[in-house]
Amino acid sequence: MERSLPAATPSASAAPADAVGGSRIGFENVSVTYGSLTVLQSLTLTVNPGEIVALIGPSGSGKTTALRAVAGFVRPSSGRIMIGDRDVTNLAPYDRKIGMVVQNYALFPHMRVEENVAFGLRAHGASEAVVRARVPECLAMVGMGAYAKRYPRELSGGQQQRIAIARALANKPQVLLLDEPLSALDAQIRRSMLDELAKLHRDLPALTVLYVTHDQTEALTLANHIGIMRDGRLKAFGGAQSLFRNPPNRFAAEFLGRANLLPVNDLQPAGEGRVSVRFGATVLKARNHHRLAKGSDCLLCVRPHDFKLGSSRPDANRLSGVVRSVQWQGDVHNVVVEVAGECIRLSSAPMREPPEPGASLDVHFDPADVTVVPEDGADG
């Protein structure tokens, strides 16, 4: 289900969720209001057991509110939150059996690492024998076994976040909520933590994870499925790769991967599952993943890396334009080319002799790599 929302329940997979329904997260028409402001509008979404779903979207779009509603820190004004087959809408956070990690670690500064990790266990009445066994286990899971006696102030940001994850896992939750867990870290640490989170999930495959981020790389790297939020609404939902390749609307295409969206018209069948569209005077071919109607005006979604320079196969789409800017970023050249009044962005492997601004440039792209996308509707 990727085309339109909320026509059907966006669900992270058709897996037999009932068999292990205990860790499924379900939003059923959940709305949250603050005074007269509705910040989450009828969110319906399922995260199936063992899956990672990332919620992405601009600042203020309602991602954290959705996650806090699952945690129990925000009470929905309508709708239900389910964890497995339990309606937890009115349960206290403490009774929901979830783990949560937020952006700024939130470790207790006056407690050693081992006491931080033990805190939730003790609060839930675990015996000292259980605490003694479980704390080293959790620290080992995040590679921090040697740091049990330290205080949080004696750790780096990445290490503190590992401890926060160990603490969240101490009670063996079935559901883990992660709210921008890497955003306080610098770029290099973030990349390695991303790998570690992926490994952690491989080690704990039954753990169901809801991951809030504004970083599309984190979402694409970690998540099985991605939901894109705007203004309190879920604007798109789908498998990470599929959503990237076939965004259902302009907003999804622009937010996830900054696609080029060429305004095209006069959509016509072109055989072999392709359609032709007109971009200015040029006829281009594309996939029609969303089955747009003949004659439609729509957008052609072309990712910057799908444009190629130089000679092309005869069946490729071809465009000619004028180079407006060239930017080198180490492992990539970003080029802006003006074609038929539109500026398109392309990225290529570093070039020895990049084109100069003002030069003419021919580019081509494969019809199999691109799809037509509907313009957003009135509410889009």
Ligand SMILES: Nc1ncnc2c1ncn2[C@@H]1O[C@H](COP(=O)(O)OP(=O)(O)OP(=O)(O)O)[C@@H](O)[C@H]1O
């Ligand atoms: N306690 C509150 N009282 C009033 N308004 C709130 C409260 N908490 C959040 N909001 C508003 O709800 C909207 C959604 O906030 P939320 O934190 O869910 O967004 P977000 O998508 O997570 O944003 P960001 O990426 O900036 O964290 C925002 O307009 C915010 O100002």
